[in-house]
Amino acid sequence: MMFLQFVTVLLFLFNQDQKASSYSLKNCEVHGLLTNRTKVLCYDRQLTHVPAYLPSKLFFLDVSQNNITSLRKSDFTEMSNLHILNVSQNKIGHIEEGAFVHTSRMEILNLTTNQLIEPSAFNLSTTEIISVLVRLRELDASHNPISLIDIATPALQSLLSLDVSYSTPRGSTVWLKQDPCFLKGLKIIYLGGMAMIPSNISALLQMLNCSVLEIIHLNHLNLTESDGLIEKVCLSHPNVKTLNLQGNRFTSIEAETFENCTQLRSLNMSSNRLNMLPPTLFQSLHFLQVLSLVDNKFTSVPNATSNITSLESLDLGFNKFHIISPADFINLPSIKSLCIIGNHISHVHSDLFGSLYSLQELNLGENHLRKLKEPFSAGLAMLKTLLLNHNNLASIKKGIFKNLTSLRVLNLVDNQIVTIEPGAWEGLNNLRSLVLGSNRITRDTLQDGTFQGVSSLEELQLFSNYISYESTKSLANPPFQHLHSLKKLNPKTQVLHFYQYTCASPPAFKGKKLLVFKKISCISDCMFILYVANMTAVLLLMLVCFFYQWRMHMIYSYYLLLAYFIDKRQKRKGQCMEYDYDAFLSYNKHDEQWVINDLLPVLENQYCWKLCLHHRDFQPGRPILENIVDNIYASRKTICIISHHYLNSEWCSKEIQVASFRIFDDCKDVLVLIFLEDIPSEYLSPYHRMRELVKKKTYLKWPKDEQEIPLFWLKLNMAMKTAAMPREAYDHVTGVFGGEIALCGSSARFCAMRCEPSHCLFPSDTL
Template sequence: MFQHTPRLLNLEITKNDQWDNPDPELLKSITDLQNLHLSENHLKSLDIISEANLTKLEHLILSNNELRIIDEAIFKRLPSLKYLDLSGNPFVCNCSNAGFIYWVLSDKQVFVAKAFQYRCSYPLSHEGELLVNFNIQSCFESVGLFCFITSSSLVLLTLVSSFTYHFLRWQLVYGYYLFRAFLYDGKKKKEGCADVYDAFVSYNVHDEEWVYHELVPELEERQGWKLCLHHRDFEPGKAILENITDAIYSSRKTLCVISPQYLQSEWCSREIQMARYFLLFSWFGPEGRLDPVVSGGDPSDQLSPFYRMRKLVKSRTYLSWTQARSHRGLFWERVRRALESGNDPTDTHDPLTANV
C-alpha cells in the first residue's frame, strides 16, 4: 500500500473495524515516518510496529485498541520516539507487563501520555486498579529466585559430577559390569551352563615368565586345570573391563599373583578390585572365589602403602612362593586343594602360608 510513498511523514489510520490483524510488513517501506496515529483499530498486538523500520518516528498513538500485554523492547527499537499514547487499552496486571511498567517509570526520553491513568482489565481480581500500582518487585524476585535456583543447581551438579568422576568413576564402571554379570548369571542359571575356566589368573606382565614357566606347566599340564590368561584368552576387540568381568565370572576361582610390579599396575588393581566386588554379592558365586598367591615375597612394609590390598590379604590366607623354599611340592598341593575345594587353606602354621 505504501510502496510508492517511501517519504511519507505522517500517517493516520483510525476506527478501522476490520483491521485487528494487519499485515506486519505494511509499514516496512515507510522509513521516514515521524507521526503515526493508529487509534481505535482493534489492534491486539504490535507486530505492525515491530516489523517496520521506524527509526525516525517521534509520535506514536495507539489508544483505544485491544492491547493487553506490551513488549517494551519494541519502543526501545524506536530511537527517535518522544511521545507515546496507549490509553484506553485493556491491560493485564501480571508479570507479563512488569517490563513495560518498569520502562514507563524509568525511561526519561519518551513521554507516555496519561501513563498514571492506565487501568487494569485482567485478571478480575485487579480489574479497575491502576497499572503503575502493580507490584512488579515480586516478579523480579521470582525471576531472581529462579535464576538463583538454576545457577545453584548447575553449580551443585558440576561439583557432584566432578566428585563422582574423580573419586567414583571406576566404582560406577564396576557397578555397570557387575550388573551385566548379574544378568549373565541369570542367563547361565537358566541354561545350566558350567564354568568355562577353573581359575582366572590375574598377574602383571613382569611376572609373565614365572606364570608361564612355573604356574601354567604345574596347574594345566600336570594337574589338568583350565586357566584363563589375559594374554592368551582375552577376546580381541572387546573392552578391557568387559574381558576382565567375563574372565572372572566365567572362572570358579581367581588367582592373583601379587608382586611389587602387580601392586604398581593400574589394570591389576582393577582386576583384584573387580574380584573383591564379586565376593560382596553372594548371588555371583560361592565364597572363596579369590585366592592371593604372593610370588615376590613382599614383606609387610611393601604392602603398607596399598590399603585395599593390605586389607584383603589381612582378611584372607595367601600362599607365598618365596617362603616355599624346599616345599615347592607342598605349595602346589595347597594350590590344588584351593582350586579343588573352593575354600582357602586354613592352616596358618604351614610354612607356605603367612598373614600380613
C-alpha cells in the same frame, strides 16, 4: 440527696450537646492536654524554627535535635506557663533580645550542643533575661564554644545547677565575677572538659565560696596530683557531697587528700592512671557511699577500699585483677553493689564474698571465668542481681546457686554454655529474669526438668543459640512446662510515626508515603527463574569437575555395576553358570616368566587345570575392562600373584577389586593369593584392598627353599579344589566363609586347617 441527683442529671443532659472533635499538631506530639502539665514533643523533626500555635498551657517543650539556628522573640509569646524548655542539639548561634520575655515561670533551660560563641549570642547580662528568668533553677549550656560567662547576671540569682562543661572556644573562657556571693544558692556545677588551666579552675571555685556546693564535676581536665586542686576544693567547699574526677591524669593520691571532705558521699576517680592508693586514703570519709575506681591500672584490690563501713557501692571494673580474695572485701557491712566487670579473674571461690551480707548486686561480667566449681556463699542471701555475662562458662553444675535464695536477675549471656545439669537452678525460687542468650545451647541441652526450681521466672531469653526443632509436633517432654509464671508473648507491635515514613526506593516510589506503597512491586517474577538457572549452572559445573577428576573411577564403577546387574539378571532367570576356566591368572608382566616357566607347567600339565591368561585367552578387539570382567566371572577361581610390581599396577588393582567384589556378589570362595616376595603389611595399600584381604583370608607364599616347592604346589592344588559354599555358610559379620580351606604359609612350615561354621578341625595328616 435528691437535689444532688437532679443536678447530676442536668449536667449529663447539658453535656450531650457537646460534640467530640479531633485535632492534630503538625510535626509534634501532645501529651497531657487536659492537665496543667501539658508536654509537647517536637524533637528530631528537621525543624528550622520553633513551631507556632502551640497549646497555651504548655508546661514542657522539647524541640531538640533539629536545625533551629536562632531563638526569636515571637517564638514564646504564648508560653507564660512554660517551666521546662529543651532546645539542645540544634544549630543556635543567636538568641534575640526579649526571646524569653513571656516565660517568667521557666525553671529549666537546656541549651547544650549548639553554636553559642559571641557574648552577643549568649550574654547572660542582657536586660531581657534579667527581667524574665528570675526563677531559673537549672541552666545547661554545655558543649557550646562560649567565650564569656557573666556569673553576676541577675538571671542566675536563683540558679541551683549550672552546666558549662565542654565549653571549648578557640581561646579560653572568660568568667566575669563582679559579686563573689551572687550565686550563693548554687549547689551543682559542671566544669568538666573546659579549656581552663588548673589554677583558673581553683580560683573560680574559691571565688564561689559563698555557694554551698554539694556536687562538683571536675572530669576530663587533665588534672594531676601535683596541681593540688582536690585539697583546695575540700578546703573551700568542705560540704561537697559528690566529687567527679573522672578522666584526669592522676597516677597517685596523697593520704591526706580528702581529709577535709568529710561530708563526701560519692567519689568518682574512674579513667585515671592510678595503680595504688594509700591504705588510709578514705579514713576520714565516714559518710562515703559510692566509690568508682573504674578503668585504672590496679593489679589487685586496693587496701584503701576496705574498712569503709558506710560504703554502699564499689565499682572496680576494667582494671587488671587476676585474683581476688576474701580479705579484699572485709569490713564492708553496708555494701549493696559490687562491680568487678572487665578484669582477668578466672576463679571464684565459695567464701569469696561470704562477709558481704548486705550485697544485692554483683557484677562479674567480662572476666575469664571458665568454671563455677563451688556454690556461692550462703552469706549472699540478700543478693538480687548476679551478672556473669561475657565469660567462658561451659556448664552450669547442680546446686551452684542454691544459696542465692533472694536472687531475681541472673545474666549468663555470651558464655560457652553447652550443658545445664538437672538441679542447676536449685534454690532460685525468687528468680524473675534469666538471660541465656549467645551461648552454645542446643536441643539436647534443654531436657525435661532443665528449668526446675525457677517457678517464679517471668522472663527467659535464649536468643542466638543453636536450638532447632525440625518438626512442628508437640514435644513429649517440653522443657518449659514448669515455667508457669512466664509472661505471655504479645505478638502485636506498635509502629510509631508509621504514617510519616517515606520511601527511598525504588525510584518510582521515592518520596511517597510508606502507607500507600505496595510491597508486591518489589517482587520480581524472574528472580526465582534466575535463582533456579544459577543454581543449575553451579551444580552442573561441580558435576563436570567431579566427573573429570574421577573419570577413570567412574568408568570402572560403571562396568562393576554393569557386571553386577547382568549377574543378578542371570540369577533371576535361573540360569546355571558353567565356567570356561578353572582359574583366572592375575599377574604383572614382570612376573610373566615365573608364570610361564613355573606355574603353567604344574597346574595345566601336572594337575590338569584350565587357566585363563591375558595374552592367550583374551578376545582381541574388545575393551580390556570387558575382557577382565567377563573372564573373571567365567573362571571358577582367581589366582592373584602378588609382588611389588603387582601392587604398583593399576590394571592389577582393578582385577583384584573385581575378584573381591565377586566374593560378596556370589558368596563364593574364588580368590587365591600367592606372594612371590616378602611384602610388609604397611605396603599393602587400601587402594589395592590387600590389607583387608590378607586379614580375612590366608595366603600362599613362594618358598625360597627348593625342598619346600613340592609342598607349595600341593597346597595350591588343594586351594583349587575348594568348592563353592552355600550362601548360608557366609558370615556377614566377619566376611569369612565357614567352609573354606584356610591356608597359612611361612618360609619354614605350612599347615592346612579346615574351618566349619561351628568349629575348626585340624587334619590328621598335617603336611
